[in-house]
Amino acid sequence: MTTTWQGLRTDPRGEIFLDPVGYADQERWHAVAAELRSEAPVLRVEAEGYTPFWAVTRHADVFAVSRDNERFRNTRNSVLGPDLQFAFLNSLGIEPKTLIHMDGHEHSAHRGLANDWFRPRAVARRQEAIDAIAAEFVATFRERQGRCDFAQDIAVPYTLRVIMSIFGVPPEDESTMLRLTQGVFGAADPEYLGDLADPVALLTDTIGQFDEYFAHLSAERREHPTDDLATVIANGQVDGCPMDRHATLWYYIIVATAGHDTTSYALAGGVEALARRPDQLAQLQASPELVTGAVDEMIRWTSPVRHFLRYLEEPAELSGVEIPAGDRILLSYPSANRDERMFDEPMAFRVGRPNANRMIAFGGGEHFCLGSTFARRELRTIVPKLMETVETLELDGEPQWAQANFVGGVKHLPVRATLR
Numbered sequence: 001m002t003t004t005w006q007g008l009r010t011d012p013r014g015e016i017f018l019d020p021v022g023y024a025d026q027e028r029w030h031a032v033a034a035e036l037r038s039e040a041p042v043l044r045v046e047a048e049g050y051t052p053f054w055a056v057t058r059h060a061d062v063f064a065v066s067r068d069n070e071r072f073r074n075t076r077n078s079v080l081g082p083d084l085q086f087a088f089l090n091s092l093g094i095e096p097k098t099l100i101h102m103d104g105h106e107h108s109a110h111r112g113l114a115n116d117w118f119r120p121r122a123v124a125r126r127q128e129a130i131d132a133i134a135a136e137f138v139a140t141f142r143e144r145q146g147r148c149d150f151a152q153d154i155a156v157p158y159t160l161r162v163i164m165s166i167f168g169v170p171p172e173d174e175s176t177m178l179r180l181t182q183g184v185f186g187a188a189d190p191e192y193l194g195d196l197a198d199p200v201a202l203l204t205d206t207i208g209q210f211d212e213y214f215a216h217l218s219a220e221r222r223e224h225p226t227d228d229l230a231t232v233i234a235n236g237q238v239d240g241c242p243m244d245r246h247a248t249l250w251y252y253i254i255v256a257t258a259g260h261d262t263t264s265y266a267l268a269g270g271v272e273a274l275a276r277r278p279d280q281l282a283q284l285q286a287s288p289e290l291v292t293g294a295v296d297e298m299i300r301w302t303s304p305v306r307h308f309l310r311y312l313e314e315p316a317e318l319s320g321v322e323i324p325a326g327d328r329i330l331l332s333y334p335s336a337n338r339d340e341r342m343f344d345e346p347m348a349f350r351v352g353r354p355n356a357n358r359m360i361a362f363g364g365g366e367h368f369c370l371g372s373t374f375a376r377r378e379l380r381t382i383v384p385k386l387m388e389t390v391e392t393l394e395l396d397g398e399p400q401w402a403q404a405n406f407v408g409g410v411k412h413l414p415v416r417a418t419l420r
């Protein structure tokens with residue numbers, strides 16, 4: 001089965017949205033995206049094996065489309081992949097159906113189930129637990145004398161532990177959750193493929209394993225409800241009816257997967273940015289009150305979610321380009337977050353950026369990231385602790401990037417710090 005794109009029939013620059021490897025070269029990727037924002041901000045991309053799409057790269061357009069959930073719909077495939085891959089998943093009856101794939105009432109009714117757990121006040125009640133988990137990983141960093149693979153040793157297990165602690169997955173199962181998440185998000189990365197033949201094999205295998213794990217968890221939480229998110233999902237009713245197995249499975253999958261890879265890429269990428277810029281590190285150490293903006297700057301800078309798709313209900317015009325009804329749009333968050341129309345010197349990483357909170361890495365409108373408050377709080381908790389711990393911080397080798405065109409970032413980050 002063809003699982004990668006086989007060449008472009010349109011402007012070759014459209015490749016940056018498809019090529020999982022291309023994202024690893026951030027300098028080149030952002031140079032091409034900047035060119036597109038200025039010359040072709042709404043670019044039609046036709047690639048062999050893919051339904052054509054329009055790549056939208058300016059902040060104002062990504063914002064406008066995200067907020068208009070009536071004209072720009074989510075239903076159907078919300079993530080870019082080869083058409084054959086979706087046909088194959090559909091034929092097996094395991095096509096994705098998460099909050100991201102729903103619209104209107106169906107979406108709000110499903111989102112309502114978990115919403116209370118993600119409200120700012122509910123997240124604030126978790127502060128003590130998040131503090132304790134952050135302290136544990138900062139202690140690990142100290143034990144290693146500040147020399148480690150920050151992505152794998154700190155960022156990944158920290159963010160995983162926080163989300164799993166509200167989800168209700170016990171610590172001994174965290175490595176399973178991690179492996180399965182990488183199976184969903186990192187399907188194109190050779191490091192995650194292992195013995196499997198191709199990304200589709202990895203994806204179907206992963207979904208099967210998730211199904212098995214969550215069927216078991218669900219049955220247990222129905223019999224013995226506890227105070228965790230898994231119990232809410234297992235017993236959740238939508239419009240007065242229990243969710244079926246397919247809907248329950250995908251609810252679990254989105255909550256289990258969306259919450260840690262994204263946040264850990266933001267944290268690891270933020271730490272990489274600081275390690276490369278001693279002046280920014282010193283500024284954040286000297287002015288801890290900058291942390292709120294600095295964390296938003298880390299999320300703007302890394303934009304771990306590379307895209308989502310929307311479908312046009314009726315013809316629309318964006319940046320002067322007419323797009324016909326039925327077509328699909330790719331919202332490029334990394335590009336929007338470096339738009340010079342919104343951010344002054346967007347290619348500079350600045351912990352004191354005054355409008356970092358205008359970043360659009362969490363999307364917008366009705367699908368605005370459910371876990372944004374959690375993600376921000378996780379980073380706002382650990383970053384100051386790290387700043388108090390390190391005197392200096394530098395790279396201890398070349399960072400390695402995940403090969404993924406959906407969710408990605410720095411996956412290996414060798415660092416060396418002197419400690420206070």
Ligand code: HEM
Nearest residue numbers: 099100258259262263266305362363364367369370371375
């Ligand atoms: C830095 C970290 C994160 C980033 C960059 C991020 C990004 C995003 C984006 C771009 C969307 C789609 C928004 C749209 O379509 O307009 C989204 C949706 C979502 N995110 Fe996050 N996310 C992060 C962390 C989290 C966390 C910690 C959770 C917790 C479980 C989470 C759960 C979700 C869910 C459930 C949705 C679907 C919402 C819906 O469709 O109604 N995310 N996220």
